[in-house]
Amino acid sequence: MYYRNFFIAMFMLPTVVFGQEYEVCISEAQEPMMTGKYAPTWESLSQYEVPEWFRDAKFGIWAHWGPQCVEGSGDWMARSLYIEGSNEYKHHVANYGHPSEVGFKDILPLFKAEKWDPDRLVGLYKKIGARYFFALGNHHDNFDLWDSQYQEWNSKAIGPKRDLLAGWAEACRKHGLKFGVSLHADHAWSWYEPARRYDRNGAKAGVPYDGRLTAEDGKGKWWEGLDPQNLYAQNHPDSYGTWSDGMIHRQWGWGNGVAIPTVEYCTNFYNRTLDVINRYNPDLLYFDVTGVPFYPVSDAGLKIAAHFYNHNQATHSGDFSAVMFGKILTDQQKKALVWDVERGAPNDIPEKPWQTCSCIGGWHYNTDIYKNNWYKSASSVIKLLVDVVSKNGNLLLSIPLRADGTFDEKEEEIINGIGDWMAVNSECIYSTRPWHIFGEGPIAESDIAINAQGFNEGAYTAATSKDIRFTQTPKNLYVIALAWPDDNTVTVKSLSENSKFHKRRIKSVELIGYGKVKFSRTSDGLTVNLPADADRSVAPVLRIRK
Known part of the structure; x- marks a missing residue:
């Protein structure tokens, strides 16, 4: 379990590393940080220069795809199914069972990816104009989509029984697209807190959901031998306002009363991330965080950044290609990372290259968006791309996949529409730079x-x-x-x-x-x-x- 040092971690004195005080300093015993030009400080990371390939590429596609697509109830469903009365809760109870008996862990085996063809998909994305591709490595649901050494709840062991990152990486290399991985599991710590709740109304009032189950509870179950706490990560005190559904947004930057994560928990995310870097050699890394993971309570995120840059430099024979994204960055942090703006854009021309991440629908596949024709049109995507590129930015566009690994016919029409425009007009996109005004x-x-x-x-x-x-x-x-x-x-x-x-x-x-x-x-x-x-x-x- 990640939490046996919990009480030590909660009450230990802050440690000074590279002149910065951290409450939680990770261990490098299993995955040593590669040393080199970059040290895990903002000052050292500010030596970073965005590679020209990224400035020229302008357009990437993201497969924001994993087990949360199974129910088709949209993004964050693995959290919302534990929020009594929510649409996701109602859908889950009606179709799968009550979260005290059937939780998200029980959805994982239903994620089969049986029609997934990464070679075809990546080839199509290249055809419509993408120059880089992102795969989801893990989401806030804490399920690793590769043959993970440090997370037993992974796609090689459960569900598809395949290493999905390996398949995506191979397809990208074949088709000549730069390969990116997005990693979001650092926030499972607070994101999953509703899984420890219970209904306050109805026949199941007071019956706990499955978020506090342990390995000992698995005898005779399909998940016998697995520890649910390695998935849900809820063996810790409540964050302030844990029953307030919107509190997660105020606490995203590890402040405002969120429970401080333990050494073991931060180290585990660090290990999993270095596992991805070392085995799949991605060109791009995306984190859904303020700055870098766990900053400023832990040194984990800065060590990940330093390792990523040093590893890329050591393995690319002088052709440095590394791009790492962060959100809500300070001016100094924008020197060390590429600024990511979710579903939006500044109304000016930033000095440094940046990226917007957006989606034609919801981040995870949502059947309501399909049925109600709520997808962005190809026209809307094209206008967004043009606007972003005029401002020195790139567009990373997510096209949601169903749990079987395919997109629907409405998405196909959008994809083809983007490709038709790019086939004629891409010269105004690739390798361009901003004019005097955007x-x-x-x-x-x-x-x-x-x-x-x-x-x-x-x-x-x-x-x-x-x-x-x-x-x-x-x-x-x-x-x-x-x-x-x-x-x-x-x-x-x-x-x-x-x-x-x-x-x-x-x-x-x-x-x-x-x-x-x-x-x-x-x-x-x-x-x-x-x-x-x-x-x-x-x-x-x-x-x-x-």
Whole structure:
């Protein structure tokens, strides 16, 4: 168990490591941190330079896929099934059983991945324009999707009986995509706390859910020999406000009364993460955290970062490719990591490359989103991509898979729509850099704030042809309208004849996929007439030679 040193860890004195006080210092006995150029301090990690491949790639696909897709009730279902009265709870009780008898551990064997074909999927993602791919290594549900050395609850032992990360990694190498792994299990500690609750109403009132079960309770059960506490991680005191369903968000940064994790727990996550780095050699790592995992209560996250960078440098023969993401970063932390904005974007051009992670639906597969046609359209995804790239960013797009490893026919239509636009217009995306300004129009001129780690992308869904975005290469300026204008006319104020951004004469304008088009340039702007016989692109791209 992870918790035998619990009381020692809770009451030990803080330890000073590299000049920083930590309440919880992990052990490197099983997985030594690789030493090298980078030490586990923000100062040392600030030597980091984002590799050019990432700046050029712009677009990645994420398979945010695991056992929480089994019930089809959406993201965080492994937590919400323990929240009495929630939709996920009701669905679980009606279809699988009461959480005092059938908990999330019992859903794991139902995750079979029986139709999963990573070679086909990664090949398709490359075809529609992705330059990197992310697999889910584990989620907050604490189930490892590989042949894990440090987590007995894993996909090789239970469910698919396969090493899923190995399959994804092999497919990425074959198709030439950079390979990323996202790891979220550090928050299982507090995320699973509802699993220790009980119903307060009805026939099962007061009967505990299965979150406090131990190995001794498994005699005669399918999970005999496994310890549920290695999955649920609930052998610790309650966090402050543990019965408040929304408290998890306030405590995400390991503050506001969340129970401090133990040495054993932090070390276990550290070991599992280094296991992934050492065995699968990913180019990218994603953590759903503020800064790095367990910071500032533990040194685990900074040691993971230092190991990742040093390991990548040692195994890539001088072709350093490592990219590690963090959320809600300080200015100093943005020098050490790549800033990730969840489902949103800043309304300016950050100096350093960044990424937004978004999804066409929910993070885990949700049948309600399918039935109600709530997916993002291909048009919405394309506009999001263009907006993000104009601001020095990349888009990591999740396309939810069903538990069997396939996407549905509505998702397929979206995938094909993205691919159709990219096949014609990708030159305004790949290897581009921001222009003097990212854009013009009603949205660009609005004050759109980021909410916590993001969550403002809804402000961009109403884009019209008056919303213009710019990207550039050394030879070309690209002007992208975020919709086809009803009157077939695009006016770009920032390219007026007295523009401070483009003082040279404009000799010609081309509509990508069509050819040269008519235009005029006055003090009001550059007015371009789009041909009536051209295909009405969801985001027409104009090329102007510099």
